[in-house]
Amino acid sequence: MSKRDEVISWITLGLALLAVYLSLIYTPFINEPKLIPRVAQKIFYFHVPGAWVGFLAFFVVFVCSIAFLKTSDRRYDSIAQVSAEIGIIFSTITLVTGPIWGKAAWGAWWDWGEPRLVTFLVLWLLYIGYLILNRSVAEDFRRARYAAVFGIVAFVDVPIVFLSVRWYRTVHPSQPILERGGLSPEMKLAFFLSLFVFTVLFYLILKTRLSLFNMEDEVKEIKEKMEE
Amino acid sequence: MRSFYQIIALLIKDFTAELRTKELFTSMIVFVLLTLVTFNFAFSGSRLSLEVTVGAIWVAFLFAANLGLSRSFVREVDKNCLEGLLLCPAERYVIYFGKAAGNLIFILTVELLTLPILPLFFSNNSLLKDPIKLFGVFILGSAGISFIGTLFSAMTANLKARELLLPLLAFPVLTPVLIASVKLTLYLANPSPIYEPGRWLQLLIVYDIIFSVLAYITFEFVVEE
Numbered sequence: 487m488s489k490r491d492e493v494i495s496w497i498t499l500g501l502a503l504l505a506v507y508l509s510l511i512y513t514p515f516i517n518e519p520k521l522i523p524r525v526a527q528k529i530f531y532f533h534v535p536g537a538w539v540g541f542l543a544f545f546v547v548f549v550c551s552i553a554f555l556k557t558s559d560r561r562y563d564s565i566a567q568v569s570a571e572i573g574i575i576f577s578t579i580t581l582v583t584g585p586i587w588g589k590a591a592w593g594a595w596w597d598w599g600e601p602r603l604v605t606f607l608v609l610w611l612l613y614i615g616y617l618i619l620n621r622s623v624a625e626d627f628r629r630a631r632y633a634a635v636f637g638i639v640a641f642v643d644v645p646i647v648f649l650s651v652r653w654y655r656t657v658h659p660s661q662p663i664l665e666r667g668g669l670s671p672e673m674k675l676a677f678f679l680s681l682f683v684f685t686v687l688f689y690l691i692l693k694t695r696l697s698l699f700n701m702e703d704e705v706k707e708i709k710e711k712m713e714e
Numbered sequence: 715m716r717s718f719y720q721i722i723a724l725l726i727k728d729f730t731a732e733l734r735t736k737e738l739f740t741s742m743i744v745f746v747l748l749t750l751v752t753f754n755f756a757f758s759g760s761r762l763s764l765e766v767t768v769g770a771i772w773v774a775f776l777f778a779a780n781l782g783l784s785r786s787f788v789r790e791v792d793k794n795c796l797e798g799l800l801l802c803p804a805e806r807y808v809i810y811f812g813k814a815a816g817n818l819i820f821i822l823t824v825e826l827l828t829l830p831i832l833p834l835f836f837s838n839n840s841l842l843k844d845p846i847k848l849f850g851v852f853i854l855g856s857a858g859i860s861f862i863g864t865l866f867s868a869m870t871a872n873l874k875a876r877e878l879l880l881p882l883l884a885f886p887v888l889t890p891v892l893i894a895s896v897k898l899t900l901y902l903a904n905p906s907p908i909y910e911p912g913r914w915l916q917l918l919i920v921y922d923i924i925f926s927v928l929a930y931i932t933f934e935f936v937v938e939e
Contacts, residue, residue: 555935611886618882622875632869635932636883639865642928643887646921650890653913 495690502683505531508676526590529583531676535684536579537606542688543573544613544641551637554630563630564703566637568695570616572688577610601652608647612640720804724812725819731789732820738785742778742824749774750828750835767836768899772892774828776859776885779821783863784880786817787871796871796937806934810864814929817867818853818860825852840903848902854918855895861922862887865929868936894918 509531515524550566553559584603585595597603616636623629669677732738753770762770790796799809826849833839842848866883870876894914901909 555932608886608889615883615886619869619879622873622879628872631935631938635865635869635935638932639862639887639925639928642924643890646890646917646924650893650917653910 491690491693494686498683498686498690501679502687505676505680505683508672509680513672513676514670523590526587529587531680533580533583533587534677535681536576536583538681539684539688540573540577540580540606540609542685543569543576544609544644546692547573547613547616547637548641551634551641554634555638560630563634564696564699565692566633567620568692568699570613570620570637571695572691574610574613574617576684576688577606577613581606581610601648604651605644605648608651609644612643616640717805717808720802720808721812721815724809725816728813728816738782738820739823742782742820743827745781746774746778746824746828747831749777750832754835762836762838764838764840764900764903767838767841768896768903770836771832772855772896772899775821775825775856776888776892778824779817779856779859779863780881780884782820782824783817783860783867783884784870784877786813786864786867788867788876791871800937800939806937807930809937810868810929810933813868814860814864814926817864818857821856821860822852825856838903841899843905844902848899851895851898851902851918854915854922855891855898857922858891858895858918858925859884859888861925861929862891865925865933865936868933890917890921894921 510528513528513531516527546569547566550562550569554562554566584606588597588603589595616633619636620629620633623632750770753774757766787796790799800806802809829842829845829848833841863880863884866880866887870879870883873879894917897909897914898911898918901911901914
């Protein structure tokens with residue numbers, strides 16, 4: 487890790503702790519008679535940034551997939567693979583926290599009529615498929631090309647999935663929390679700080695994982711040479 | 715125009731090969747029937763609502779299509795025919811569209827052959843209220859399945875876990891096709907505006923266009939050696 491990234495890491499750690507404090511303690515509870523939904527709302531500060539980083543990561547996969555097919559540069563393939571892994575982790579956070587909040591707020595863990603929920607599940611399944619595909623092709627160049635094609639198809643599919651699931655009824659708090667005057671300045675501060683920390687975290691994990699990835703590659707090459 | 719004739723030639727090749735063995739048709743049709751029978755037992759023989767019936771039918775179609783699609787390129791790869799195919803003086807997309815059209819016709823044939831049996835199985839006559847429009851829905855839905863399926867079939871044909879991987883990749887991508895096809899089939903059986911046929915029809919058409927174009931662009935990377 488470079489000196490600059492190390493500094494960023496330490497700053498991020500501090501900001502992350504601050505974000506946890508702000509979102510769990512500093513921000514006021516929402517106006518809600520029952521205790522559990524009031525507490526569960528705090529999930530919002532992790533749930534939404536998780537989803538954002540998930541989308542960001544999969545967008546990176548999409549862009550790098552196109553770049554790889556255009557240039558055949560191995561670096562883009564590495565970034566795409568690593569980014570997909572991170573995207574899966576962050577979207578898993580969202581998928582796990584969502585039902586916890588849902589149970590408290592709607593009284594149900596899951597709702598098949600909820601477009602964002604179902605789209606997110608499909609998105610998650612798509613990129614699990616991407617990772618499995620990445621691990622089932624032995625030949626390296628072929629694997630990279632297949633993964634890139636799938637990375638493009640999967641990302642293009644997401645908005646269509648969203649549209650198709652949206653045309654049911656909707657209960658997810660789309661605007662309510664953000665627009666109905668629900669977000670106080672304290673909440674906004676906590677939320678945007680959390681969003682920022684999640685994004686920087688994505689960058690840091692991407693860099694670290696990428697260098698690990700390149701090391702794995704080097705080891706593989708050395709092994710191959712030794713066998714010869 | 716030349717590409718068009720090449721696609722037709724490829725179609726004829728696939729049909730000739732299939733007519734010699736008939737393995738794909740037979741197994742796909744038997745598979746659809748088997749799935750429907752299994753569904754009937756799984757639902758304990760209760761009288762099913764229209765929604766469940768239509769859903770079961772489309773799941774059976776999707777599974778059968780998957781069966782056919784997974785063989786589509788395997789046949790070429792196993793007998794080293796793909797190399798020959800790629801050496802043909804034809805553009806890559808011609809091979810893709812030839813294969814996709816072949817798969818589409820296979821799937822449609824299976825659907826058409828099982829269509830008359832469906833009301834019998836589910837004792838629901840409203841399914842065949844408008845067979846011509848229903849056939850249109852079959853074409854659009856199956857085209858989506860075939861466009862995506864052919865692309866992924868070419869991808870997975872070379873792999874060891876190919877039969878496993880194809881549905882894993884294709885089913886999530888096909889979610890919108892399944893939803894839209896089910897909704898449109900429901901609408902035809904029970905024309906009520908709550909199914910909103912207009913937007914589903916648009917969605918299905920847009921999906922077919924987007925993914926055929928995408929496959930057209932990316933297919934050469936899949937078969938490139």
